[in-house]
Amino acid sequence: MMSDYIVEMKHITKRFPGIVANDDVSIGIKKGEIFALLGENGAGKSTLMSILCGMYEPDEGEIYIRGEKVQISSPNHAANLNIGMVHQHFKLVEDYTITENIILGVEPISKFAGLFPYVGIRNANRKIEELSKNFGLEVDPTKRIADLTVSMQQRVEILKVLYREAEILIFDEPTAVLTPQEIDFLLGIIEGLRNSGKTIILITHKLEEIKKVADRCAVLNKGKLIDVLDVKTTSTNLMAQLMIGREVSFESEKAPAQFKEEVLKVEQLTVKNEDGFEVVKDVSFTIRSGEIFAIAGVADNGQVEIADAIAGLVKASGGNIFLNGQDITNDSIRNRTESGISYVPEDRQRFGLFLDFDVATNLASKQYYKEPFSNKGILNKQEFDQFGSQLIDKYDIRSGQGIKTQVRSMSGGNQQKAIIAREIELQSPLMIFVQPTRGVDIGAIENIHKMIIEQRDQGKAILLVSLELDEIMNVADTIGVIYNGQFQKIASSESLTTNEVGEYMMGAKHE
Amino acid sequence: MDTIIIDGLSFALPLFIMAIGGIYSEKSGITNLALEGFQGFGAFIGAMSAVLIANASGAAIEDMFYVALLFAMIGGMGFSIIHAVLSIKFKANQVISGVVINILALALTTFLTTQINALVFGAASDKFRLGVSERFTIDGLANIPVIGAVFTNVYPFQVIIIVIAIFAWYVLYKTKFGLRLRASGENPQSVDAAGVSVSKIRFSAVLISGLLSGLAGMCFAYSISAQFSSGIYMGYGFLAIAALIFGNWRILPTLGACLLFGFAKSGGMFIAQSMALPSSFTDLFMILPYVVTLLLLIFFSKSNRAPRALGEIYDKGKR
Numbered sequence: 139m140m141s142d143y144i145v146e147m148k149h150i151t152k153r154f155p156g157i158v159a160n161d162d163v164s165i166g167i168k169k170g171e172i173f174a175l176l177g178e179n180g181a182g183k184s185t186l187m188s189i190l191c192g193m194y195e196p197d198e199g200e201i202y203i204r205g206e207k208v209q210i211s212s213p214n215h216a217a218n219l220n221i222g223m224v225h226q227h228f229k230l231v232e233d234y235t236i237t238e239n240i241i242l243g244v245e246p247i248s249k250f251a252g253l254f255p256y257v258g259i260r261n262a263n264r265k266i267e268e269l270s271k272n273f274g275l276e277v278d279p280t281k282r283i284a285d286l287t288v289s290m291q292q293r294v295e296i297l298k299v300l301y302r303e304a305e306i307l308i309f310d311e312p313t314a315v316l317t318p319q320e321i322d323f324l325l326g327i328i329e330g331l332r333n334s335g336k337t338i339i340l341i342t343h344k345l346e347e348i349k350k351v352a353d354r355c356a357v358l359n360k361g362k363l364i365d366v367l368d369v370k371t372t373s374t375n376l377m378a379q380l381m382i383g384r385e386v387s388f389e390s391e392k393a394p395a396q397f398k399e400e401v402l403k404v405e406q407l408t409v410k411n412e413d414g415f416e417v418v419k420d421v422s423f424t425i426r427s428g429e430i431f432a433i434a435g436v437a438d439n440g441q442v443e444i445a446d447a448i449a450g451l452v453k454a455s456g457g458n459i460f461l462n463g464q465d466i467t468n469d470s471i472r473n474r475t476e477s478g479i480s481y482v483p484e485d486r487q488r489f490g491l492f493l494d495f496d497v498a499t500n501l502a503s504k505q506y507y508k509e510p511f512s513n514k515g516i517l518n519k520q521e522f523d524q525f526g527s528q529l530i531d532k533y534d535i536r537s538g539q540g541i542k543t544q545v546r547s548m549s550g551g552n553q554q555k556a557i558i559a560r561e562i563e564l565q566s567p568l569m570i571f572v573q574p575t576r577g578v579d580i581g582a583i584e585n586i587h588k589m590i591i592e593q594r595d596q597g598k599a600i601l602l603v604s605l606e607l608d609e610i611m612n613v614a615d616t617i618g619v620i621y622n623g624q625f626q627k628i629a630s631s632e633s634l635t636t637n638e639v640g641e642y643m644m645g646a647k648h649e
Numbered sequence: 650m651d652t653i654i655i656d657g658l659s660f661a662l663p664l665f666i667m668a669i670g671g672i673y674s675e676k677s678g679i680t681n682l683a684l685e686g687f688q689g690f691g692a693f694i695g696a697m698s699a700v701l702i703a704n705a706s707g708a709a710i711e712d713m714f715y716v717a718l719l720f721a722m723i724g725g726m727g728f729s730i731i732h733a734v735l736s737i738k739f740k741a742n743q744v745i746s747g748v749v750i751n752i753l754a755l756a757l758t759t760f761l762t763t764q765i766n767a768l769v770f771g772a773a774s775d776k777f778r779l780g781v782s783e784r785f786t787i788d789g790l791a792n793i794p795v796i797g798a799v800f801t802n803v804y805p806f807q808v809i810i811i812v813i814a815i816f817a818w819y820v821l822y823k824t825k826f827g828l829r830l831r832a833s834g835e836n837p838q839s840v841d842a843a844g845v846s847v848s849k850i851r852f853s854a855v856l857i858s859g860l861l862s863g864l865a866g867m868c869f870a871y872s873i874s875a876q877f878s879s880g881i882y883m884g885y886g887f888l889a890i891a892a893l894i895f896g897n898w899r900i901l902p903t904l905g906a907c908l909l910f911g912f913a914k915s916g917g918m919f920i921a922q923s924m925a926l927p928s929s930f931t932d933l934f935m936i937l938p939y940v941v942t943l944l945l946l947i948f949f950s951k952s953n954r955a956p957r958a959l960g961e962i963y964d965k966g967k968r
């Protein structure tokens with residue numbers, strides 16, 4: 139029987155030490171459709187697609203491309219089969235122009251004086267300009283990558299695949315780094331590609347994107363294929379249930395906020411980066427007890443610097459920061475912690491944890507110098523362990539060997555739980571969360587949101603910095619939208635729609 | 650004045666070609682502190698071949714220059730395989746590998762020189778005598794004031810070096826090999842994703858640095874020192890590294906740095922000689938290039954940008 143599938147993967151099994159990443163997965167993808175792969179982190183979507191791209195070889199199973207059985211041994215081989223992947227983490231040389239990046243590995247060669255071969259950049263420039271216009275991805279091929287925005291860099295990644303004449307395009311979590319407007323644009327491009335006859339595989343864990351563009355959708359959970367669904371006739375709720383294996387609530391349940399006294403007051407804060415450039419300009423705001431104040435914005439618009447300046451990681455070059463009426467602008471980090479700031483940093487592995495220390499030590503790492511953890515400078519190991527065990531139970535931190543587990547070996551979600559547990563235990567009136575759900579899966583996200591709201595209800599003042607607009611709309615009481623180091627708008631979350639926030643994030647709306 | 654230019658050039662150009670070797674290696678992402686060892690070992694192989702062949706054929710050692718040059722390049726390249734294998738295949742720390750290779754080269758060549766001298770010539774000498782390569786003067790051009798010195802008493806190797814340097818520039822900036830090489834030093838993942846082997850590129854880049862260093866070492870041996878001995882390890886390899894860093898890993902600015910070093914050295918010598926100081930004081934003036942290095946460090950350290958992935962071990966599996 140002749141199949142109408144362009145890609146067929148049959149009974150694919152791939153094992154890594156200690157884990158079965160793909161367990162007897164069979165999928166078939168039709169030519170000219172958008173096929174979505176849905177699943178949480180670690181569900182096996184990326185592994186499956188890496189096999190299709192020739193980066194891993196499956197332990198068991200067969201692959202058919204256009205009806206022919208193939209063994210894809212390398213990315214080059216995959217490219218020869220017209221399969222191309224748009225990577226989540228861009229693989230671009232910042233110092234090179236767009237053209238140089240695109241032609242790398244498949245350079246067109248011209249000859250100088252009929253003798254000396256050289257890379258024909260000018261011809262390539264022309265070809266790429268043409269290509270980019272054909273697919274609505276206009277770029278200036280002579281620009282350097284370092285001068286491009288993230289969404290432009292993604293265009294380059296897409297063009298790279300198209301330049302290699304891919305017919306089957308795999309997009310790996312393409313919207314993770316984009317603003318709502320950019321996401322709409324990208325989804326439009328993806329639909330355009332499908333309409334011009336390309337086959338698209340979309341790896342994602344965002345349901346609304348699948349609902350918007352995909353034709354069919356395979357759901358993976360813990361390495362197993364759960365189901366292949368027709369997107370039009372399936373509700374997002376059902377997809378989510380299949381993906382997680384239980385029911386989830388998207389909207390965090392939240393009692394109305396009860397604002398009390400002012401906890402944090404930031405006055406005309408200015409922060410300069412290493413090059414002396416002002417990344418935060420004259421920013422003022424306040425956070426009250428019982429309030430979640432969220433800073434929304436596209437990455438690198440100064441939001442992280444605001445959080446860091448309050449926590450003391452960077453110095454304010456102007457303005458004042460008051461905590462409970464006390465000026466802490468020039469205090470040391472420890473003094474700030476002592477006067478009541480908890481901080482969950484953006485990069486948990488670099489700033490949040492000692493990866494090679496065990497859980498107990500990490501949990502006590504902000505109080506180790508105090509009674510009962512140490513006595514006259516001598517550490518009391520027993521107290522560490524007891525405290526650690528308590529917190530592991532209380533916050534449901536899952537670790538292989540209890541308090542003795544090396545933090546490095548834990549999953550991202552559990553690492554994050556450990557940090558949040560440590561910070562909550564400080565009982566600080568002000569808690570700062572920077573990207574608290576970055577890189578953790580949906581189940582853990584729900585959990586973290588719950589914890590944040592719980593802290594608010596106990597009367598903490600909370601500063602949340604997030605790039606995820608959904609998160610902000612869900613959790614925040616007050617939203618400050620930052621653009622280019624300045625607040626475009628500060629308003630209560632009820633008074634703003636997602637689209638409005640998106641527009642302020644782009645600097646589009648001024649008042 | 651003429652001597653400063655003539656001697657300065659004959660020192661600066663070998664330094665320059667060695668620095669280009671370093672640029673290749675470092676642009677591909679491999680830190681290369683082993684230039685010193687490569688040039689010494691290359692010179693040793695070249696000198697040894699020249700001495701042995703001259704001995705067997707009865708030709709004059711000065712005429713063996715081109716033979717020596719060829720063998721020196723092969724020797725330098727062969728020796729550089731150690732650095733390539735250690736730092737690429739075995740993912741060793743590139744700084745340690747480089748330092749160890751320098752020590753190894755000094756010990757090994759000194760030992761072998763003595764052994765070969767004892768074995769073949771029956772004399773317990775720790776050097777190979779080479780003499781000085783012949784030089785030429787371009788008559789018409791040499792008469793131009795000041796600039797004429799550039800065309801006076803030129804070593805043939807200076808011409809060879811300039812030709813190779815131009816070729817090296819062409820390969821690095823105009824060919825696909827060069828494009829891939831420079832990308833390997835900036836973002837090896839992107840090269841890998843494009844289906845090109847990062848290891849192969851880096852391997853060949855290190856071998857090129859060995860080849861060019863060997864060439865440079867031989868030029869030093871056939872000019873300023875007129876022999877091969879452990880005296881060849883004067884730190885010229887490190888000077889070349891300094892030059893390429895001041896040159897911001899770019900070929901033309903690196904030439905500028907090399908010329909500066911060359912003229913600092915010949916200028917120092919000239920001052921020492923014209924003041925008729927005893928020879929122990931001339932040694933003092935020999936440190937001039939290194940003093941210049943220290944001074945330049947103050948001004949250049951800030952504005953320079955090394956290849957982004959320089960010294961980073963490339964692990965394919967890492968995401």
